[in-house]
Amino acid sequence: MNGLGRARGVVMVEGLPGSGKSTTADDLAKWLTANGATAHHWPEGRADHPVDFEHVSLLSDGEYTRIRDEDPQSWHRLDARAEHYPGMWLIRHTDKLDLPPALAETIRGRDAYDGDVSPQLHARVLSESWRRYGSRMPQPGIEVWECVFIQNPVCAFIARFDQPVDALTAHVQGLAAAIRGHNPMLVYLDAGDPEPVLRAVASERPDWWLDLVIPYHTQQGYGLRRGLEGFDGYVEFMRMRRELELELLSKLDLPTLLIRTDEEPRSATAERVHAFVEEHLVA
Structure with missing residues (x-):
């Protein structure tokens, strides 16, 4: 394999909770580094993220x-x-x-995601952040981002604000266009029906995790207006979200790898991700 020292690109890893985003992104960053690339992995929740607004x-x-x-x-x-x-x-x-x-x-109280801000303001400032990143001169190196391209917009536009799907689609398409010059690509991990995956995730994570995610998805926006309740309501939201995101993939103009992670071992997923990213990196 050729060295990746001058390679550049932005790899965005997406999928529902429990699909393996963090494991896949971490493995990819380590593989890139081992093969000579300058890789920067940005896990979910980084306050210093290049485009996202945590804290x-x-x-x-x-x-x-x-x-x-x-x-x-x-x-x-x-x-x-x-x-x-x-x-x-x-x-x-x-x-x-x-x-x-x-x-x-x-x-x-004016937090960009959870504070007293309108959906229009949220979309405007996030779009501007991506535009500013996109306007910079691309440098050698590979960015590996989790959750910021699809998950976070879906949470804001749908779970929180219950905005039309067309508005979400246009927003995400705009994010991709904004960083076009940085060679973006998408890895989407689909674990199949969300219910068994979410039950497994809930059994592995602290109790406070469900205490946060259930109200977020049932007591505001989409879930509140449709009367979703409890864990079953959370699962119903995630089934809707899965269908929405899979449909969204077909409307995005960027290289995309969709993997059904419940149909193959993790090692096979990692190999497919490595090959896809290597194919689409540029020097």
């Missing part, structure tokens, strides 16, 4: 100015970590705010 809050120009006028000392601390977007200020690492408790709570 990031959105403040309007007016809100940002009001903090400056009312509490200059706190504003200077914020300003050191703030990033300006059109009409907005992004405050990163909000889990580490050194601010008066009331102000910190207010800022966290």
